[in-house]
Amino acid sequence: MSKEAVSKPVGGGFLLGDGPAATIFVPEQFTEEQLSFSETAVDFMEKDVLPLTEKMEEHDKKIEINVKLMKKAGEIGLLMIEIPEEFGGLGMDLSTSLKVSEAIARSGSFAATILAHSGIGTLPIVYFGNEAQKRKYLPKLATGEMIAAYGLTETGYGSDALGAKTKAVLSPDKKYYVLNGEKQFITNSGFADLFIIYAKVDGEKFTAFIVERKFEGLSTAKEENKMGIKGSSTRSVILNDVKVPVENVLGEIGKGHQSALGVLDIGRLKLGMASVGGSKEIIKYAVQYANQRMQFGQPISSFGMIRRKFADMMTKVYVTESMSYRTSGMIDDAIHALDRKAPDFSKKAAKIFEDYDIEASIMKVYGSEMLGFVVDEAVQSYGGYGYIEDYPVARAYRDARINRIFEGTNEINRLLIPATILKRSMKGELDFMGRLDDILAEIKADRVNKTPGQGLLGTEMLAADIAKKITVYAAGVSVQKYMSSLTDKAFNFGRGEYIFEQLANMMMETYAIDSAILRTLKLKELKGEPAISIPVLMTRAFVYETLNKIALIARQVLGDVAQDNADEFTTYEKALARLTFTYALDLSGIKERIAAHVVEKEGYTL
Ligand SMILES: Cc1cc2nc3c(=O)[nH]c(=O)nc-3n(C[C@H](O)[C@H](O)[C@H](O)COP(=O)(O)OP(=O)(O)OC[C@H]3O[C@@H](n4cnc5c(N)ncnc54)[C@H](O)[C@@H]3O)c2cc1C
Structure with missing residues (x-):
């Protein structure tokens, strides 16, 4: 990847400008080495995990099966991807890790297990741990000798996680912190050996602790009876006078929010990509089923309304995948530019993830809702059989639902997106107001460019430009009107949320x-135009529909x-x-060509 990309704007910059296609990373650029990891994951899923899908949902088998699979995942290197080499890992980049997440997402339950371990369970130590903590724990987490969990949520504090009541008090001999409290809904808690626990020192200073299961006073409650991802373990973790050595304080006292929120950004990016992986699997099932199910004397895959579903599913997956790898590419570029040997490397890398927190929230919401759409349409394509547990889409439908809830609910992430853009703008990191001024001047003079560009996707590039202008205008008008209310909690959590959501x-x-x-244009460079007819069609259909959607939302705002x-209002x-800007497009004609491709190939093909 080019150094040019490193100088691109920090997160949120997409709204104000446009990166040239040459600077975005697309999955078609993966090297053989990177792909070999995801192939290992695909193989592991097919041979080891998927055959156990039903068994691992049985209450008395879940722990044994998860532990067995995690040990195997450790043996074949799937748990060490992001752990630095000096601590027993592979030190691979985020894009490779996302590709592996995609492969693992074929099992909703096991994806929750492995991502909780290697993401939110392990990464707090990778990015916020000191040398001794990294040396002690990372090699064991890399091989699966230890399995990790992340304990932030409490009964009274879910979305409002930093309000946590779990308390830590320094012992009189200053050797331990004594932790008391209860963490709720903790993934992997039935078998984890290590918990990242967030507690308030003296009831005030929010702090992260590395807590081993074997520390006296830690216990777990019974398994939750969940709607989906039934093969994963979710319990409350009870901390009753747990003595945690002072050397297990993770990061600084009172700065626990840095790791708590920092790793959630990475988790959100992975969740977005896992949604892509899950969706690809479901498209395959739905199309194969539709090709063999006959009604009115013909396969249901020949009916326009079913074909429209497949065209939309494929298109949404393509788009979400493009967003995911664009984001991971920007982050990888920025991290590659750092000096890995520098003592503050982890800190700087964590800061880069923070810089892209807007995109992380977008990927979480967009990915989980795209998956929700795909599983819903898949159930519909199966008709009554989609509602019966003997068929694979019923489980996928149930498993998908949690993605809109954990890693910060979609409401909380929706709040973060505009709020962070405005915050960055006020700090001078994003020139939102400058861009707004330009747009207002263009409107006033009635000289908004509406001439499509030349060449491939010229109209769509203009549409993207218009979409950004409409969005900045609607956000700008809202900010100008409500500027004085933006510091008012009642407004922000009340009426303001109606606007923030939109x-x-x-x-x-x-x-x-x-x-x-950007992805489709990059593909043209990489493969030439004749080879990318389906990406071009998907881009054209998506941009057309979405520009209309954006204009409609703007009107409501x-x-x-x-x-x-x-x-x-006038x-x-x-x-x-x-x-x-509106233009003519034969939308159903384009969707029909996409559908014909999906139906013939029986799945997502790119
Ligand atoms: C299967 C599963 C696994 C989980 N794994 C983990 C884990 O490993 N570690 C961990 O720490 N936690 C975990 N969680 C907890 C999860 O992150 C929380 O459930 C989630 O953050 C929401 O918190 P809550 O359930 O208390 O809901 P609440 O915070 O009570 O929210 C209820 C509703 O109100 C909305 N809401 C809340 N505040 C606002 C607001 N300001 N504006 C608009 N709407 C709002 C929410 O979006 C939601 O729709 C898990 C949960 C489940 C179910």
Whole structure:
């Protein structure tokens, strides 16, 4: 990857400008070495994990099976991908790790287990641990000798996680912190050997601790009876006077939020990609089923409404995948530019993940909702059989639902997207207001460019530009109107959320449009235009539909902002009309060509 990419804007910059296609990473650029890891994961899933899908959901088998599979995953190197080489890992980049997440997502339950271990369970030590902690724990986590869990949530503190009540008090001899409290819904808690536990020192300073299962006073409650991912372990973790040596404080006292939230950003990126992997699996099942199920004397895959579903499923997966790898590519580029041998490497790498927290939230929400769409349409394609547990889509439907809830609910992540963009703008890191001024000037002079560019996807590039302008305009008008209320908690958590939610939707769709176009243009460079007819069709269909969606949301936001003031609304409407760009497209004709491809190939093919 080019050094040029390193100088691209920090997270959120996509809204204000456009990166040239040459600087984005696309999965078609993976090297053989990178792909060999995901092939190992694919092989492992097929031979070891998928045959046990039903067994691992049995209450008395789940722990034994998960532990066995985790040991095997450790033996074949799947747990060491992001652990630095000097601590027994492979030190691979985020993109490779995402590719492995994609492969593992074929089992919702095991994906939860392995991602909780190698992501939120292990990465706090990788990025925030000291040398001694890394030396002690990482080699064992890399091989699966120890399995990790992450304990943040409490009964009264879920979304409001930093409010946690679990308490840590220094012992009189200053050798231990004594922890008391209860963590809820902790993945891997039935068998984990190590827990990253968040507690407040003296009830005030939010701090991370490395807590081993064998420390006296730690116990777990009974398994939760879940709707889905039944093969994973979820329990409460009870801390009753647990003596944690002072050397197991992770990071600084009172700075636990850094690791708690920092690793969630990485978790969110992985969840987005895992959603892509899960979706690919489900598309395959749905299309194969539709090709053999006959109604009215013909396969149901010949019916337009079923074919439309397949075209949309494939397109949404393509787009989400483009966003995921674009994001991981930017992060990898920035991390590659760091000096790995420098003592502050981990700290700087953690800062880079933080820089892309907007994109991480987008990937979490977009990926989980895309998966939700795919499993829902898959159940529908199966008809009544989709509702019967003997067929694979019923489990996938149940398993998918949790993705919108954990790693920060989609509501919380939606709040974070516009709020972080505004925060960055106020800190001068993003020139949001400057961009808004330019757009307002263009509207005033009625000189918004509506001439499509030349060449492949020229119209779509213009549409992306317009989508960004509409989004910045709607966000800008909202900010200008509510500037004085933005520091008011009642507004932010109340009426303001109606607007934040819509702005987040616009921002996510803008990132989606932009990423799909950039990937397709990059593919043209890599493979030549004749080889990319399906990506071109998917991009055209997606951009067309999504630009219309963005314009509609903008109208709603502007209505919300104007409230009952008809004159104010008319002013906004006129401005929006000057920004809006519409064009003719044979949408169903394009979708039909995508569907024909999916139906013939029986699955996602790119
Ligand atoms: C299977 C499973 C595995 C899990 N694994 C782990 C784990 O390994 N480690 C861990 O620490 N936690 C884990 N969790 C916990 C999970 O992260 C939380 O359930 C989640 O963060 C939501 O918290 P809550 O359940 O308390 O819901 P609440 O916070 O009570 O939220 C309820 C609803 O209110 C909404 N809401 C809350 N605040 C706002 C707001 N300000 N604006 C708008 N809407 C809002 C939420 O979005 C949600 O829709 C797991 C949960 C499950 C079910």
